[in-house]
Amino acid sequence: MAIFKVLMFPWLAHGHVFPFLELAKALSNTNIFHIYFCSTSINLESIRNNLNQHSSSSSSSSSSDHHLSIELIELHLPPHPHLPTLPHHQEHTPTLMPTLMHAFQLSASTFSDIITRLKPDLLIYDGFQPWSAKLASSQGIPAVYFALTGSIAFSFFHHLFTHKSSDSFPYPAICLHEYEKRDLIAEEASIKVQDVDEGFAFGVFELSCDIVLIKSCCMGVERKYIDYLSTLCKRRIVPVGPLVQENAVDHETDSWIMNWLSKKSKSSTLYISFGSENYFSKDQIQEIAKGLELSKVNFIWVVRSPVGSDHINVEEALPEGFVDRVRERGVLVQEWAPQAAILASPAVAGFMSHCGWSSITESVYFGVPVVAVPLKLDQPVNSRLVVEAGFGVEVVRDEEGKFDGEGVGRAIDEVMLGESGERLRKRVRELSEKIKVEEEDRFCVVVEELSRICTKKSTCS
CATH class of the missing domain: 3.40.50.2000 (Glycogen Phosphorylase B;)
Structure with a gap:
């Protein structure tokens, strides 16, 4: 040939x-x-x-x-x-x-x-x-x-x-x-x-x-x-x-993350990542942290310094005492994380995402519903699709585009808990099966x- x-x-x-x-x-x-x-x-x-x-x-x-x-x-x-x-x-x-x-x-x-x-x-x-x-x-x-x-x-x-x-x-x-x-x-x-x-x-x-x-x-x-x-x-x-890419885990950091995740019960953990080129203000990072505290779910958060603050320690941008309060149920990752491997884990039941298209396709492929927090460019449009297609919810914002911790917590609970969470997971798994067929x-x-x-x-x- x-x-x-x-x-x-x-x-x-x-x-x-x-x-x-x-x-x-x-x-x-x-x-x-x-x-x-x-x-x-x-x-x-x-x-x-x-x-x-x-x-x-x-x-x-x-x-x-x-x-x-x-x-x-x-x-x-x-x-x-x-x-x-x-x-x-x-x-x-x-x-x-x-x-x-x-x-x-x-x-x-x-x-x-x-x-x-x-x-x-x-x-x-x-x-x-x-x-x-x-x-x-x-x-x-x-x-x-x-x-x-x-x-x-x-x-x-x-x-x-x-x-x-x-x-x-x-x-x-x-x-x-x-x-x-x-x-x-x-x-x-x-x-x-x-x-x-x-x-x-x-x-x-x-x-x-x-x-x-x-x-x-x-x-x-x-x-x-x-x-x-x-x-x-x-x-x-x-x-x-x-x-x-259903990639293998071959870095020490990756292995540590996956080992931590393997000890969590099925559908108990939220994965949070907003991509490598998206940044929140310090205030919005604190509201996300507040929402995580209110929700009580396990989480892996790939967190970056606030916009315009490349050299600030990430912990300085978080609420005082946050890291200690969530130590038993949450981990913060400041480098690259094996996203595909994390989403493929049975422990993961939700993905808080900026709604970049690659992240959306990975989420659906692995059958994980989305907590949508779009920032710019195509992300808001992709977020509307998440809601229209029935495999996620979008965090509510005010007229200036700002969100608060209570809204973040409600969106997390809707995706992770109760009948709404089961409905969203069922829908995204149906889509996942169709993709693979x-x-x-x-x-x-x-x-x-x-x-x-x-x-x-x-x-x-």
């Missing part, structure tokens, strides 16, 4: 690199595609460790060597005085976003040389570098956009972009509150400062050939949004599934579509 060469090129952040890597693994495992995976040396080190770990965990499988068809290609960013030599997903990445974006754009000529040298049959690109699709096109190489934001948010914001209003969006449960609209305007202004390419945002759809790949959850929930997005962008939307057939379509595009390119060359 012919081997097609596919160059995969994600944005630099952890939340982009690893969904691309999971897709790379799945494609290479078909023995149809040879994958070139392009990123910076810092990211490639993590990717190499991930592939080695995957090889070790699957050594008894007939597919244990499939990582050998993933070839890592280093992208050299131009020197910049404000660009640190540490992973691009570290806590202060948000303050470096303009610098990273600028350096990334300046690497276009280097990437052009990579395309010329590798001569791939296909480029799969991310939304932050529309210029890469243009470079591929200039060399006669088709490009496919891989969208990591969900179809719900993309269809909503594409409608807003097209019609200059969300009032006529055909699914009214998906909406923004007034304070979220104000925040969105500020976020858009920031992005415009960072980006100088007219292909950014929805132009990336137009640069994709006749399909767009999208990270998806459950078709029963998403189908209408996928269909509407396809109408808006005039491309066939091909869902690739959740791309969840759909997974194989859905990926077959992805393989067929990419093979078609590569074949067409080969016959036209």
Whole structure:
């Protein structure tokens, strides 16, 4: 069978690199595609460790060597005085976003040389570098956009972009509150400062050939949004599934967390994480802590310093005495946590989340209902979906977007306890089962579509 060469090129952040890597693994495992995976040396080190770990965990499988068809290609960013030599997903990445974006754009000529040298049959690109699709096109190489934001948010914001209003969006449960609209305007202004390419945002759809790949959850929930997005962008939307890495635990910190969790009873523990690039004020951190004290549930909280306070000790941001009062039923994690492994634990019955799309897909995949605390960008829209689809609740906020400890505690109890908790868990487990039934057939379509595009390119060359 012919081997097609596919160059995969994600944005630099952890939340982009690893969904691309999971897709790379799945494609290479078909023995149809040879994958070139392009990123910076810092990211490639993590990717190499991930592939080695995957090889070790699957050594008894007939597919244990499939990582050998993933070839890592280093992208050299131009020197910049404000660009640190540490992973691009570290806590202060948000303050470096303009610098990273600028350096990334300046690497276009280097990437052009990579395309010329590798001569791939296909480029799969991310939304932050529309210029890469243009470079591929200039060399006669088709490009496919891989969208990591969900179809719900993309269809909503594409409608807003097209019609200059969300009032006529055909699914009214998906909406923004007034304070979220104000925040969105500020976020858009920031992005415009960072980006100088007219292909950014929805132009990336137009640069994709006749399909767009999208990270998806459950078709029963998403189908209408996928269909509407396809109408808006005039491309066939091909869902690739959740791309969840059911990773092994191999770090000392991870092992300690999982050991603590293994001693908790079934459906007794809340997992709390708001992603690596989201920050609360000190006041809001204290309200979350207050809600946890009121709820009395066990918890694992991946907690970060308050916004604008990178160097403050996390405990200083928490209510006085909080750590001692919850010591028997809660743990605070200030580094990376094995999210997939935690969500897969029978002890976990809820996930308090910022509602980033990857977190939502993982939550549904593992059958864990959501306590939604969205912050920015697509997160509020994803949170509305959580409520509409019946697998979570959203923490109530005031007109300024602030929440209090009592509201946090009520939302936790609704997800974790009583009949409401049982109802939510039953619903999300139903969705989880559907995802796993759909997974194989859905990926077959992805393989067929990419093979078609590569074949067409080969016959036209």
